[in-house]
Amino acid sequence: MRTATEVVAAAGFQAWPGDTAHLSVLTAPEQRGRGLARVVATAAVADALRSDLLPQWRARPEASRRVARALGFRELGSQLSIHLASV
Template structure:
């Protein structure tokens, strides 16, 4: 398959027995030189351990689709959170992957989006990853997520399509 077809879910289904597809998504990366940290409101975040009850409550209140897409329940770093009225309104962190990659995760409460909270939380997470000598990786499917990544200086360099195959040949396919 040509590279452009690899991230085409329908084309993939003609070749493989696919049970579930996530994506396509763009992959963006940053470096110390490219990173543009948030400076306005940058002190408005706090750092929590990933098992903190406030983060758990925030993730529980998010819809299943948003929670799963964010990947915040898989971070290995601290969580960098922004609060509104005492409750976590946005959170970011990262999971360390092979080859010193920091896979960044971010989520903002649906009723708090569009206020720059994701930029503040994500800026703190990306800055921390860079300080650890890691390469921040951002996976984005939505235009809004891509805008946050671009605002922080991450450059789109690839694409990703994640899928789960059926466990038995022909399973999940109509006859």
């Protein structure tokens, strides 16, 4: 019998200027609500800290904010994105 391996959650970071680790966390929609984002984000944060980087989480959706808060992140500001139409 052959079994398939399916990735249902992943996290990582990109090093930004100023020794910052910009985190990204993804969970398959049908797998959300099971704590998987928290598990993979914890590993990404630990990896960033081992690399002497300051983890940064730009959480916009409320579900993402809940995971960030659960890991000890604090909201320190806000971000505004504007899409300019082409002319």
